[in-house]
Amino acid sequence: MSYVIQIVSRANGQKAKEFEGKFIQDFNVEEGLTVTPFSSEARKFPTQATAHEFWTQELPQGEWGHNFEGPNRPLTAYNVWVLEEDDA
DSSP: OEEEEEEEEETTSOOOTTTTTOEEEEEETTTEEEEESOGGGSOOBSSHHHHHHHHTOOOOTTTTOOOSSSOOOGGGGEEEEEEEEOOO
């Protein structure tokens, strides 16, 4: 059993049409967010907690061009579901 992250919407309630309903493959500063429509191609996490840690990861200061005080957690701009994925 593993877990995947599916994007539901933007946290501000706006549509995230390019990402909505898709599964996260990867995220990094250089390439941004990579998604897939297939859960089988999504990044797999061994636990719900590790999926949550990935979703709430904080980037180093200045890495994402933020200009405010506090955490820099770009993936939390999206509401997500952490779903069980059968590894069979």
